[in-house]
Amino acid sequence: MAILAPPVRRQRAMNKGKVERDALETADIRAGRLMMIPALIIPVLLAIVFFFGFYLTLRNRRLNRGDLGFVGLENYARLLQDDKFWHSLSLTLKFTLTDVGLELSLATLMALALSQPLRGIRIYRALLIIPLMTPPVVGALVWKVLYRSGNGGFFNYFLWEAGLPMQGFIGDPSQAIFSLVAIDVWLYLPFVAIILLAGLQTLPQEQIDAAHVDGANGWQVFWQIQLPYMIPFYIVALFFRVIDSLNIFDTIYGTTKGGPGDATRVLAVNGFETAFPFFNLSYGGAIFVALWLLCTVAGSLLFIWVKRSQAT
Amino acid sequence: MKLQNRTNRRRFVQGAAVGAAAVGASWLPTRTDRIRAMQDSFDWKQFDGGQVRLILNKHPYTESLLPLVPEFEELTGISVPEPLILPEAEYFQKLLLDLSTGAGEFDAFMTGPYVHWSYDSAGWTEPLEPFLADPNMTSPEYDEADIFKSLMDANRWDLTLGGGTGQGSQWAIPVMVETYVQSFRKDLYDEAGIEPAVTIEQWRENNAAVTSGDIKGIIVRGERGGGMTGTGFISSFRGYGGVVLDEELVCQINSAEGVHVAEQYCASVRESGPEGWANVTWYEGQESFANGSYGQYMDCDFFNALYDDPDKSAVAGQVGFAHCPHAEDRDPFSSLWTWALAMSSKAQDKNAAWYFLQWATMKEQMLVATVEGRNYNPTRASVFDAPEVQATMAEWANGTYLPVVLANLGGFATLGWSPQPEQTFVSTRWDQALQEIWAGDGAQTALDSAKEDIDAHLVDTGVRS
């Protein structure tokens, strides 16, 4: 790593004035932009394709009938009057709220537990990340089987053994959305817990000890010291989890396909079903664009919040 | 002996992948002889050097056909690159992408009525009757008349919305057929002293009568968009005289018969069916019936191949078959489905593609598919009547398989739906309504609302004005 340069050059560099430094900065900026280009090529191309996809939503393109011409914002106007769209939107928001709320609260408990000096803590922390590695498609397939009816089903087998009534889970309208939330919590609780744990561990132990000395109990320590300290970490978790929950598709399409009835037909499932199996590419695309807008607004706000919370 | 020849077949598959294999089934005349004999009667080498690219559904037919592909390559000089094989849901998605974009990546594919109506009217499928009629293109050994006419007709359509099946162009050639039946546990029915139901009310009573302890009376498909209304339910609905779309293509699922059948059906599933019905896929139904958890699975007939397989099933030897419930003053009804081979209108080499379709649906190949691959039910009379096929089917379901299925194929089974290109929407929306009724909504309300949506969709898509 030793970088040797002739002493003369070093001398000259040390003597340079403000003008020179500004010049160097300009050069840095130019070089920096140049260095961005290779990484930007493919994403920019894809962004262009995305806008072409957006353009398709301004036309009336049916998969089985071809392109029926330019319709402007008609597909978007139709969205506003479409009860099914509003149903999907409110389901999506409901899912996101339940899902993220549960994940944040359960992950808080998990992070607090894992920050204790327990024996075998390393094993627990290693086990924690396992669900995160499951391919979503395989995960959905496995969960669909676990939720099966009858005592041949995995969860129902244990209920049956315990003499409890067997349940319908994702196949029962009153339980479906919560059963799907359970899959998502299973998948992402570790993710949130790891973030919060990282936060807890950067909190100086002296602060907590001092509070204990002052006679604070664990609850007070959590509310008054740990929780306020961890807010930036919560925001980061919120950012990722809100975006991904709004976009939820794999686990739902892989299990209930939007049923029972339309009890789990969230925006992405609605958009997909409309665009592909129902052939209305343009209208399905419009639903996705609405979802994209929702994510972009939520994402931008949360992004700014993340940046701000980290700056302070 | 038998095992030996299966091992060879297996090696054949590996051979197919690299395009070179030289092992044949010993119960057939040797390869070279057969190919020579075939060459004598017809010019199979006409399109030497051509290529056929296939996309196939994961299916017993596919599984039994592929090992024979090297034979086709040798016979015709047409090459077949390793086909893309996908399970049903992914298969249809991928195929739709290819056809709808006109990419023309696949020359031949598997489809069936209902599904290819969308393709036919969009111009994605190639009419096959010009090939069939041309003696230069179709071998004299092909024997089209050997394929059940009703099944060929099921894949014909003159593109009239709401009618015209069995007329016009031949869009695909059927390779298997399924009809729908009550497959029930004979032992449980005997114990309860009941006979398989004729009417939907009796069906509901039967299902309740068999439900006790860990056994439930009935399982049927319940997953949205998974063929839920398309198998047993529509068979009973039609057996009560219901029609999905009338001649003017107005949706009639909320007719008096429609409401009646849906009410009884959903109530019975609620009382005597799986807790999580809306999660029940065709395979959950099949596996759960085979493991002995249910008194009946009203679905495909050929699933019996699994039920009566003692290695995989707990109910082997205890299954009986009956027609789906129907009105007392009416004949039984069964909808039907055929997997069928079709050609893309964007096929690169249509002659080569036709040669493949022709070869793949000839007697020899179809016989292997059924005997070796358990591809039931066969669509050729010669295969259906082959002694080993008859022997197998005669044993199934305590001897009730053949009579019920033969009666279905002999006239009770016809297409359950009216031909028009928006089939997926219609069936999925109907699925949703049934799930809602099962969950406690009123049958009339749920079906009225589904009818409204379907009518609006058909108007929006220009199917009717």
Added chain:
Amino acid sequence: MQAPVPIAGSGSRPPPSTRPGMSRKARERRNHALLHIGLIIYFTVSLMPFVWTFLTSLKQSRDVAAAPLKIFFQPTLDNYRAVLFNQYSDDSALARVRVDIPGSFMNSLIIAGGATLLAMLLGNIAAFALARYKMPEREVYAFFFLAFRFAPVFVFIIPMFLIYQEIGLYNTHLGMILISQVIAIPLIVWVMRSFYESIPPELFDSAALDGATRMQMLRQIALPLAAPGLAATAVLAFIACWNNFVFPFLLGAKQTQTITLATITFIGYEEVAWGMMTAAAIVTIVPELILAMLVQKHIVRGLTYGAVKE
């Protein structure tokens, strides 16, 4: 590679005992016991899907769908033999058309590996530039990359399919590697940027005085210092590409079939080969788990795009 050291920080050490005495110790012991119980319950539930998958992969076909569920059964390695070596114990129809797990494993390796290598090359240069040089618009770049996380794939899949067919990238490994860049590059740029930002700027200043070029600074200072982070980031990018389903499904076919796609191909029309499917799923997941365990130290930074530092 380092030993798997879980996210460690100053806080995980036991607090200095300020009030010595039996009661406190006893209370602590009781609390810890409760925590152990709670954690064991959680992990039992959370690992159940894997337990089911693993058990099923060891079952013979008649035990797979039995009711009541079979917890105890005669285990067999037949499914693994079938999936890994193409040796089938029975002559089911499935045996005749093999689902090529070894071949699709190689495809996954080529695609995920190639995509990670390329993205590491392109992404690290960009990450370094974002960390070091004060372009006024750098947050715009950063947000642009991040925005791919919420772009709905289905809006551009039809045009993408057509373009791929047109330019000959359809169903090629190169095509899959290129499209995977949208998954891998954003992750790498964000995570590596945070690593590079934590390197003291003085190190670069003195190198600059010595006349090092920018690329030299990246290669000789930044990369060696960020090496552990580099490995962790590469692993996460690899896993993200490995797990992706939509791109290889829609833009690829037989020749590029990945292992996640091959796994679901055990759903047949006649029956579902759960035993083989779960065996294939285990084969899919195990390499990911091993890799993930190796880089556990930096996993939080990687998963949060560098927003949280361990």
